[in-house]
Amino acid sequence: MKIIKLFFLLLFFSSKTTAQTNWIMSGTITDSLSGETIIGATVAIKENPIIGTASNDYGFYSLSLLEGSFTIVISAFGYHKEEVSIDFKQDKFLDIQLLPEGKMIGEVEINATRSNDNVTSYEMGVERLDLNQIKKIPVLFGEQDIVKTLQLLPGVKSLGEGNGGLYVRGGDNSQNLILLDEAAVYNVNHLLGFFSTFNSDAIKDVTLYKGTAPSEYGGRISSVLDIKMKEGNNQKFHVGGGIGLIASRLNIEGPIVKDKSSFLISGRRTYADLFLKLSSNDAVKSNKLYFYDLNAKFNYKFNSKNHLYVSGYFGRDVISFADRFGINWGNATGTVRWNHIWGSKLFSNTSLIYSDYDYEVKIMRDVDEFSLNSIIKNWNIKQEFQYFRNDKSTFNFGVNSIYHVITPGQVTTSGDSDIIPIELQDRQALENALYFSNERKIGTRWNMNYGLRLTSFSVLGAGDFYSYTDGEISDTASYKSGEIVKTYVNLEPRFNLSYILNEKSSVKVSYTRNTQNLHLITNSTSSTPTDIWISSSNNVKPEIGDQISAGYFRNFSNDQYQFSTEVYYKAMQNQLDLKNGAEIRANEHIENELLVGKGRAYGLELLLKKKTGKFTGWVGYTLSRTEKQIEGINDGNWYAARQDATHDISLVGIFDITKKWSISATWVFNTGNAVTFPSGKYELNGNVEFYYTERNGYRMPTYHRLDLGATRYLKKSEKFESSLSFSIYNAYGRKNAYTIDFEEDPNDATKTKAVMTYLFTFVPSITYNFKF
Amino acid sequence: MMIFMEKSKCLIVAFLLFTISSCTKDIDLNLNDSDPQIVVEGSITNDGESTVIKLTKTVNFDESNVFPAVENAIVSIIDDLGNSVILTETSPGTYTSSLYTGSSGRTYYLTIEAEGKVLTSVCHLTTAVSFETLTVNEVSSSGGGPGGGNMTGYEVLVAYSDPVGVNNFYRFVEYVNGENKGDIFIYDDRLSDGLTVENSLIKFNRNLNSGDTLRIEMQCIDKAIYTYFNSFENLTGGPQSSSTPANPYSNINGSELGYFSAHTTEVKEFIVP
Incomplete structure (x- = not known):
């Protein structure tokens, strides 16, 4: 209770300081061609550039000004600058439209808008992807992929080929809060990680917080990946799409009521399985292997103060072998949002959100016929406010309540199966959060953002809850529906501070604490669709992550080059791992199979970026260490986590040569992942077996790869645009180890040898894209 | 299932x-050496067959698949009724008894003294x-x-x-x-x-x-x-x-490798x- 009082006191105290009598200019900033709202557009005063603000996630801005005549400059990355002269005598409501670059006749598409926001802003450890750039970066099979693009940034890595996971600053894959229009996405992998669930056609904005995320975000300890879907063009109908080697995409958007309402429907499906149909073998013909994604969004602007958004995502993977075995999994999300502007300073957003993830494994062989499924879902209500107090201070505050239901596993059988059906009890939990943050400029040199997030996580009945002593059940407690089994309360401070040395350079520090009450349990080293989520409980404590980071930011050549270096240290408590060989599926005593420990990660990141001009791209380098210490593993000693890679380099270059051609290349290099190899062998039951002495004591071979891409614009007019994209994945055919196995040497049965499996060497692809 | x-x-x-x-390809890894460990492979069964405990040692990965026997060990078994036996080494590293056999319902306690180490294990012979x-x-x-x-x-x-x-x-x-x-x-x-x-x-x-x-x-x-x-x-x-x-x-105390099974x-x- 004391904490809550303190919280309100802070909020009250901060907003009590007297305001000057200013006039307020506010409104929404949109794209003049599509009507899409623009996030993060800067609104500044030409006469006094220190005064300024930026549009929020819904394009809304509010700026306090003293009486007088000013020229307002509105700019955003990828848009032409707009200037408006205004004589301030009263509050002014002004919606602004910006024209995208490259859309004027005869204009070559070159990002020209430069800014030093990266230097002056309090933000650090934040990466915003330029979606136009994603289209040009070469990828496997030509499938544009935001997750794969994020992996090219310092501090972000994958576990190698075909692993769609995001490992951010040493955190695990499951410790990223991944939001699609505010709805949590539990599994971002298609086809076991070769592709991600995000169809970039439908995506408007991608922001990754590697360090301190604003206090409105919470629930995962590693990072926040906030993805926002496009709203749909409210000016004109457009149909776009692409035909690729393994998948096709189709995207339809347009106005329902011009200027007021629009929709977007975007779909993607792979068709690799269609080739199976060509097989002469009936068994092969009946195999299935595909995935699809469907994104849809609708919005309606009632008036300049009220705006409604409805969006949803549905995606699924299906794999099955003839009539024997099948597995399918997928996410579904739905978000309804209502923006309301109270006066000219207070912006409110109310969201109702649903999301779920489920998987099903089926065995279709008469006596063993059964299916196993598992579901995690949540209903989420969120009320947030943004108070633009003056040009120096903005407050964010809100409440959030999430009801989680986890169905850990159900085994259902049919027919003459000799399996007993199992239905594990659902687990329910209520997660509440109260948060506030204040973004503030102090003088001309200091920018800061500080905030607090108070969370409570209550595990609710109905259900039987077990206690374990020495691996055996020592007590069982039954709770009725709605009864509280256990509540965890945590206070999460967030803090960002930047000190501007000069127009070109700044230093920044930040600190964040995050807690996580949903834990992914996996018994393999890579993520699989059948990993299961469990909640904190009487046995499982919340994971706690603390991260402190510091950085130096410097721009060169009139902001054409942006350089940054950051160092971080992250400490993670209550990290979970499984006992060796534990059964995770449909196991009601899964909590008895857990091992608990801690983790730590630290590193240095360097990034040099060129965002504007004909040639764009970046060079990133990360030096890092990620370790775990878990009772029961490696004799309780610290060991390198699998995602630990000492050196990691990425190079990305895109060159827009002419109006017709653009070429690109990426090169990645990293130390091999930490891995466990045998340090001896022995004989058992007549077979040679391996003896392991140290967890993750070895390294996979160094990984490096060059990908090349080229885009040829075939036609570009008001009515029709089309292009062909070519790419070559792993252009110099590096044989990167996917797995390493140990086996008897076929040439000498008394010896044992190591054999590595590698996947893609030199994979060309071609994609045709169109829009009309 | x-x-x-x-x-x-x-x-x-x-x-x-x-x-x-x-595709696959042979790869040359420089694997560490490890101290030799004793590997226990033992069983006691209800079918009247001999009780056999085999003791071998680990070798380094790049060595030949010749696993040294652990000789001159003292291997004894006692059950929960107090019946006990000391097994005899019938061939290098293999310790047996043809008279001491298992029966359902008994719990067997194994003790091995070899190379200055004591290894123990317990196993129940079920119905x-x-x-x-x-x-x-x-x-x-x-x-x-x-x-x-x-x-x-x-x-x-x-x-x-x-x-x-x-x-x-x-x-x-x-x-x-x-x-x-x-x-x-x-x-x-x-x-x-x-x-x-x-x-x-x-x-x-x-x-x-x-x-x-x-x-x-x-x-x-x-x-x-x-x-x-x-x-x-x-x-x-x-x-x-x-x-x-x-x-x-492993159900062997004192070694990480092997097992003692009563079945x-x-x-x-x-x-x-």
Whole structure:
């Protein structure tokens, strides 16, 4: 209770300081061609550039000004600058439209808008992807992929080929809060990680917080990946799409009521399985292997103060072998949002959100016929406010309540199966959060953002809850529906501070604490669709992550080059791992199979970026260490986590040569992942077996790869645009180890040898894209 | 059944790999040396056969597959009724007794003194469950697997009636012409308590020739032994194993490797026509 009082006191105290009598200019900033709202557009005063603000996630801005005549400059990355002269005598409501670059006749598409926001802003450890750039970066099979693009940034890595996971600053894959229009996405992998669930056609904005995320975000300890879907063009109908080697995409958007309402429907499906149909073998013909994604969004602007958004995502993977075995999994999300502007300073957003993830494994062989499924879902209500107090201070505050239901596993059988059906009890939990943050400029040199997030996580009945002593059940407690089994309360401070040395350079520090009450349990080293989520409980404590980071930011050549270096240290408590060989599926005593420990990660990141001009791209380098210490593993000693890679380099270059051609290349290099190899062998039951002495004591071979891409614009007019994209994945055919196995040497049965499996060497692809 | 699920991931990966094509290549790794460890392989059974404890040692990865025997050890067993025996070393590293055999309901305590170390283990010999039927079917085109249709071979089904209300653990060992094929087939009754169960001993390339003798041994095992083989299967690698490899959970105190199993045994044979 004391904490809550303190919280309100802070909020009250901060907003009590007297305001000057200013006039307020506010409104929404949109794209003049599509009507899409623009996030993060800067609104500044030409006469006094220190005064300024930026549009929020819904394009809304509010700026306090003293009486007088000013020229307002509105700019955003990828848009032409707009200037408006205004004589301030009263509050002014002004919606602004910006024209995208490259859309004027005869204009070559070159990002020209430069800014030093990266230097002056309090933000650090934040990466915003330029979606136009994603289209040009070469990828496997030509499938544009935001997750794969994020992996090219310092501090972000994958576990190698075909692993769609995001490992951010040493955190695990499951410790990223991944939001699609505010709805949590539990599994971002298609086809076991070769592709991600995000169809970039439908995506408007991608922001990754590697360090301190604003206090409105919470629930995962590693990072926040906030993805926002496009709203749909409210000016004109457009149909776009692409035909690729393994998948096709189709995207339809347009106005329902011009200027007021629009929709977007975007779909993607792979068709690799269609080739199976060509097989002469009936068994092969009946195999299935595909995935699809469907994104849809609708919005309606009632008036300049009220705006409604409805969006949803549905995606699924299906794999099955003839009539024997099948597995399918997928996410579904739905978000309804209502923006309301109270006066000219207070912006409110109310969201109702649903999301779920489920998987099903089926065995279709008469006596063993059964299916196993598992579901995690949540209903989420969120009320947030943004108070633009003056040009120096903005407050964010809100409440959030999430009801989680986890169905850990159900085994259902049919027919003459000799399996007993199992239905594990659902687990329910209520997660509440109260948060506030204040973004503030102090003088001309200091920018800061500080905030607090108070969370409570209550595990609710109905259900039987077990206690374990020495691996055996020592007590069982039954709770009725709605009864509280256990509540965890945590206070999460967030803090960002930047000190501007000069127009070109700044230093920044930040600190964040995050807690996580949903834990992914996996018994393999890579993520699989059948990993299961469990909640904190009487046995499982919340994971706690603390991260402190510091950085130096410097721009060169009139902001054409942006350089940054950051160092971080992250400490993670209550990290979970499984006992060796534990059964995770449909196991009601899964909590008895857990091992608990801690983790730590630290590193240095360097990034040099060129965002504007004909040639764009970046060079990133990360030096890092990620370790775990878990009772029961490696004799309780610290060991390198699998995602630990000492050196990691990425190079990305895109060159827009002419109006017709653009070429690109990426090169990645990293130390091999930490891995466990045998340090001896022995004989058992007549077979040679391996003896392991140290967890993750070895390294996979160094990984490096060059990908090349080229885009040829075939036609570009008001009515029709089309292009062909070519790419070559792993252009110099590096044989990167996917797995390493140990086996008897076929040439000498008394010896044992190591054999590595590698996947893609030199994979060309071609994609045709169109829009009309 | 659960075994099948463990293999499901392999299947998916295998299928994917097949679809997108993969290659393999020998690789030279510089693996560390390790201090030799004693490996225990011991069993005591209810069928009147000799009790055998085999002691060997580990070697470094790059050495030949010649595993030194642990000689001159003192190996003794005592049961919960106080009957005890000191086993005799009948060949280097192999300690046996033909008179001291197991019986259901007894708990056996093993003590090994070798090379200055003392290793101990405990195992309970459970009540026998009858091995009801062994069915072997030739599957000419089981279809569906990687490559489609090349999953030919033999399907082996074993049936038994699980006793209701008790936790039972089973292990099946497959011998072809007397040779242990090394596959691990273990089952618990988590999803089949009290039922008549027919399990398929799943193996992807079971190639048998006409005239081969397929011998299947059914063992009713202790929970610790189930845990050992379960962790063994999940952890010791093998193609496309996805877990982090580790040593299995041994029931030997004083060594990380090997096991001491007291179990019932029943055998059925099939001659491939």
